[in-house]
Amino acid sequence: MSQMIESNANKKIKELAALQRSKKERTQAGLFVLEGDRIIRDAITTRRELVDTVFVSATYASERGLPVDDAVIVADSVLSHVCETVTDQGILATVREKPLVRDVGELLSGDRLLVLEDIQDPGNLGTIIRTAEAAGIDSVIMSAATTDVFSPKVVRSTMGSLLRVPFSYSDDLPGTLEEVKKSGHTVYAAHLKEASDMRKTPFDARCAIIIGNEGRGISDTVAQLADKRVFIPMHGEVESLNAAVAAAILMYH
Numbered sequence: 362m363s364q365m366i367e368s369n370a371n372k373k374i375k376e377l378a379a380l381q382r383s384k385k386e387r388t389q390a391g392l393f394v395l396e397g398d399r400i401i402r403d404a405i406t407t408r409r410e411l412v413d414t415v416f417v418s419a420t421y422a423s424e425r426g427l428p429v430d431d432a433v434i435v436a437d438s439v440l441s442h443v444c445e446t447v448t449d450q451g452i453l454a455t456v457r458e459k460p461l462v463r464d465v466g467e468l469l470s471g472d473r474l475l476v477l478e479d480i481q482d483p484g485n486l487g488t489i490i491r492t493a494e495a496a497g498i499d500s501v502i503m504s505a506a507t508t509d510v511f512s513p514k515v516v517r518s519t520m521g522s523l524l525r526v527p528f529s530y531s532d533d534l535p536g537t538l539e540e541v542k543k544s545g546h547t548v549y550a551a552h553l554k555e556a557s558d559m560r561k562t563p564f565d566a567r568c569a570i571i572i573g574n575e576g577r578g579i580s581d582t583v584a585q586l587a588d589k590r591v592f593i594p595m596h597g598e599v600e601s602l603n604a605a606v607a608a609a610i611l612m613y614h
Contacts, residue, residue, distance in 0.1 A: 365419055367436045374435070377416065377443045380455065384509045392455045393511035396446055400521045401454045402428055408524050413455040416440060421451030428452070445513040456524075458511055463500070463529045465537050469544040471499025471527075474569035475612065476541070476548075478534060478583055479506045480604060482575055486510060487518020488605040489572070494522040496612035501528040502537060502569075538586045541569050550579050550587035551607055559591045559614055572608045 366374060379386040380394050387393050392413055395401050404412055405428055415432040417425075418440040422432070441449055468474065475498045480486050486508055493501055507530070508515065516523055531537040542548055547565040550556075551572050571587060573579030584590065593602060593610055602610075 365434045365436060366439060369439055369442050371439070373414075373416075373433065374439055374443060377453065377455070381443060381445055381513055384512065387458065387509070387511050391458050393458055393516060394445075394513060395454045395456055395516060396444060396449065396452070396513070397517075398425075398450045398452050401452055403521055404454065404456065404524055405429060411457045411460055411524070413457055416453045418449075418451035446517070461524070461528070463527050465502060465529045465531055465540065468500035468502060468527055468529055469541065469546075472546075472567045473497060473499045473612075474541060474546060475501045475608065476534070476538065476569050476571045477501065477503045477507050477608075478571060478579055479504050479574040480572070481508050482604070483508055483512050483514035484518050485575065485603065485605040487515040487520075487523075489608045490515075490519045490526055490528070491522040492605070492609045492612060494526045496609070498612055499527070501526055502534075502541075503528065503530050504534045505530055505532045535582055535586055538569075538571075538583065542586070542588070547589065548587045549611070550584050550590045551592070551611055552579055552584055552587070552590040553592050553601075554584075554590070556590035556592040559593050559611065562589060562591050564614065570608075570611050572604055572611070575604045 380392055395404060415429050416435050417432050418435055418437045420437050422434050475493050490501060546567045546569045548569045571579055593607060
């Protein structure tokens with residue numbers, strides 16, 4: 362058994378803490394952090410090449426053993442110090458970012474695409490990616506201003522789907538949508554102006570759905586590139602739905 366880390370001042374612990382709190386640190390290191398027993402064991406089983414280092418608490422090691430032979434053992438209080446969850450499960454792992462991020466061109470062979478413009482809430486983004494996997498979406502394309510997909514809250518909200526759903530960031534979303542259309546996809550925008558009732562709009566087999574920012578929706582520039590605009594009918598005095606809820610409804614439709 363390797364020597365246990367017992368101090369918050371340990372270099373590896375400082376690096377872990379930095380990865381948890383800073384996108385800049387994650388980008389420079391090319392790593393992000395996974396938390397939780399099931400998601401990490403799944404990553405080890407299905408995507409071992411992505412897993413960099415596994416950290417387990419002393420209690421976890423004594424009760425469950427080491428999930429990998431080279432796992433780093435950390436005093437319980439020290440591991441809790443770098444965990445984002447209130448009640449941690451005694452296990453963290455650093456995972457490589459780069460193999461997960463695809464070029465947009467690699468995603469266009471799929472039939473069902475989801476396009477996100479400037480989604481800002483990490484919980485929304487994580488839920489959308491998790492739902493995309495469940496709904497059979499082939500890939501997700503995000504604008505450059507969309508929140509960091511590797512932030513701790515997004516990663517937790519995806520419940521492992523981040524490791525399985527192909528995704529890409531686009532620095533030029535209008536240009537990317539032109540590529541999407543050229544590849545034979547019909548582009549649908551979730552919009553309220555000049556839009557058709559979702560229930561009366563058949564979606565083509567090869568399609569892309571655009572979901573916009575939580576506050577302002579889809580920008581005019583992006584909306585103009587849609588082949589069709591659709592709205593989700595609502596009762597009462599509700600004016601709009603949460604972005605993740607709207608995305609879920611349209612993806613399943």
